[in-house]
Amino acid sequence: MTVNRDTFMVRDFNYDLQMAGRQPVQWLESERAAYDLVPTHCCFCGVQCGMNIRVSEGRVVGVEPRDFPHNRGALCPKGVVAYQQADHPERLLYPLLRRGGKEGRLERASWDDALDYVAERWQRLQAEHGKDSIAVYSGSSMTNEKCYLAGKFGRVALGTRHVDYNGRLCMSAAAGAYTKAFGIDRSPLPLPDYALADCILAIGTNLGECFPVAMQWVWQARDRGATFIVVDPRETPAARTADLWLPVRPGTDAALLNCMLRQVIHDGLVDEAYVRDRTTGWEAVKAAVEAYTPERVEPITGVPAERLVTAARLYGRAATSLILHARGIEHSTHGVNNCLAAINLALARGQPGRPGGGVTMLTGQGNGQGGREMGQKANQLPGYRGISNPEDRRHVAAVWGIDEAELPGEGAAAPEIIGLMARGEVRSCLVLCSNLMVSLPDNGFVRRALSGLEPLVVIDFFMSETAELADAVLPGTVWLEDEGTTTNLEGRVIKINKA
Incomplete structure (x- = not known):
């Protein structure tokens, strides 16, 4: 027998806005607690699990799980050791400058010297080559407030149009597909809703190893009798435990999804009323997938025709079905179409909008959702406003206190910025919260592009492979030292408290 802890806890506060420190009724000085608990969230993936940071005498000394709605007290191995970054x-811990040119060594410098060095060179570059000679290459594993400032700094302080972030490498395909299909780049359902599904189709995601805490909701669905289908070229742990595993050939996911949709149509499993009343373009989609017969798709995908039919029927006959997808289908030259194929399948069954049903992206990077809403994308201003939209430009310019004409236009996307560096059109770059030497393809080309900058400025809290090439390295704060908000993969805005 166990007790219900909630019976003994007074919950007159919001889960996420608990105050740091001790309760009003404290131990006597001689018996006081050894540490304070600061409620916050893990930074290491899009789930953003709730946790309590242990603080003793001003130092972070440990972590405890926190009973938050989407992780319910669970932490994965990364979350358990995350506090050790501090x-x-x-x-x-201090700025570094490369003395004696590119062949020199990075040496310790004062903040005044480092900032003067960067400011003087940027002013000279822009005077000689224009404002767009400098780029800002940002990241998402920061608070929303930092992401907002990254975009504003680039466009207002530097006046450059070349502002983008590393989410361009992962989530942009899903963002484009959801914006096209739903009109908004957001996940449509919370994590606990996964447990309400009768069939879960996981495609392009190693769910068990990359999102172990989110996996608990899949297990709850399976405890209720839900069917679990995994589409993955590799036999991952999730694939081994699935009811049906489809070992798809890499790059052929759209063909597989189109085949499933065709089978759903031929089996009469389309929610005709939903499609008629809530969608547009159905006839074109229906015609497009007709050619994707199981027999034709088998040699394309490597998945036997009978498995394709079985998957379609397991998915199509479930009252509530959910598609979970991640980088496996999004990191592709046709990533948007892959995501749209998943969305089309869910819409044909009338699932989006139902509790536990629909289709949802699994954002990988910490604050990957919030990072792309704060105005640090090449074509976007804060709040999904378009940088080429006159009304949006006037609104943001007024908020920022500048003339609309001073606001730069659309710049290059993150991978394109590297090409501009190589051609000498971008002569300096501020890189923050991103490691280009690890995350971008063609490592040799990236190294040559970065090495040609004068200067390369990196803000980081560790000496990354990109920071090793920098002319100026400025130390940044880790998540435990920040106060602000992030937005997790559900679209839930959560509070980050400084430890």
Whole structure:
């Protein structure tokens, strides 16, 4: 027998806005608690699990799980050790400047010297080559407030149009597909809703290893009798435990999804009323998938025809079905079409909008959702406003206190910025919260592009492979030292408290 803890806890506060520190009724000085608990969230993936940071005498000393709605007290191995970033012996704690040119060494410098160095060179570059000679290459594993400032700094302080972020490498395909299909780049349902599904189709995601805490909701669905289908070229742990595993050939996911949709149509499993009343373009989609017969798709995907039919029927006959997808289908030259194929399948069954049903992206990067809403994308201003939309431009310019004409236009996307560096059109770049030497393809080309910058400025809290090439390295804060908000993969805005 166990007790219900909620019976003994007074919950007159919001889960996420708990105050740091001790309760009003404290231990006597001689018996006081050894540490304070600061409620916050893990930074290491899009789930953003709730946790309590242990703080003793001003130092972070440990972590405890927190009973938050989407992780319910669970933490994965990354979350358990995340607090160790704060006092890690390899933390960058002071600025570094490369003395004696590109062949020189990075040496410790004062903040005044480092900032003067960067400002003087940027002013000279823009005077000689124009404002767009400098780029800002940002990231998403920061608070919403930092992401907002990254975009504003680039466009207002530097006046450059070349502002983008590393989410361009992962979530942009899903963002484009959801914007096209639903009119908004957002996940349509919360994590606990996964448990309400009768069939879950996981495609392009190694759910069990990359999102172990989110996996608990899949297990709850399976405990209720839900069917679990995994589409993955590899036999992952999730694939081994699935009711049906489809070992698809890499790059052929759209063909597989189109085949499933065709089978749903031929089996009479389309929610005709939903499609008629809530969608547009159905006849064109229906005609497009007709050619994707199981027999034709088998040699394309490597999945036997009978498995394709079985998957379609398991999915199509479920009262509530859910498609979960991630980078496996999005990191592709046709990533948008892959995501749209998943969305089309869900819409044909009338699932989006039902509790536990529909289709949803699994954002990988910490604050990957919020990071792309704050105005640090090449074509976007804060709040999904378009940088080429006159009304949006006037609104943001008024908020920022500048003339609309001073606001730069659309710039290059993140991968394109590297090409501009190589051609000498971008002569300096501020890189923050991103490691281009690891995340971008063609490592040799990226190295040559970065090495040609004068200067390359990197803000990081560790000496990354990109920081090793920099002319100026400025130490940044880790998540435990920040106060602000992030937005997790559900679209839930959560509070980050400084430890």
